[in-house]
Amino acid sequence: MSALPGGEDPYSESIDPGIACSACDAVCCRLTVVLMPEDRVPRHLTDRTEHGLHVMARDEDGWCVAIDPHRMCCSIYDERPSICRKFAMGSPYCRDVRDTYRDQNARGIPLTMY
Numbered sequence: 001m002s003a004l005p006g007g008e009d010p011y012s013e014s015i016d017p018g019i020a021c022s023a024c025d026a027v028c029c030r031l032t033v034v035l036m037p038e039d040r041v042p043r044h045l046t047d048r049t050e051h052g053l054h055v056m057a058r059d060e061d062g063w064c065v066a067i068d069p070h071r072m073c074c075s076i077y078d079e080r081p082s083i084c085r086k087f088a089m090g091s092p093y094c095r096d097v098r099d100t101y102r103d104q105n106a107r108g109i110p111l112t113m114y
């Protein structure tokens with residue numbers, strides 16, 4: 001998130017500074033990641049949906065196959081898709097995904113998001 005010239009960041013109030021990816025199960029990496037034509041992701045990490053969308057492939061537990069399962073971080077960080085680059089830590093969408101994951105796991109329900 002970049003601040004505007006003059007110092008005021010209009011989105012800063014929507015970011016929760018208490019949330020850190022380093023203390024998260026990378027639950028945003030369970031969302032469907034649709035690839036854009038300009039994305040340069042290794043092809044073997046991608047998939048096609050039944051509707052023909054080019055997406056990041058996911059493993060049997062629901063995480064993107066590019067996740068490093070030992071460190072729970074992106075193994076292709078420098079070439080990650082554009083949609084991943086826009087996903088902001090602590091943003092409303094981040095908080096929503098974390099809340100959903102927490103709620104559904106608490107009930108023992110496997111999470112599937114489309």
Ligand code: SF4
Nearest residue numbers: 021024026028089094
């Ligand atoms: S962006 Fe949010 S959901 Fe994704 S890893 Fe970071 S804290 Fe977790």
Ligand code: SF4
Nearest residue numbers: 029064066067074084
């Ligand atoms: S490409 Fe990287 S950042 Fe994007 S969903 Fe997969 S593991 Fe997460």
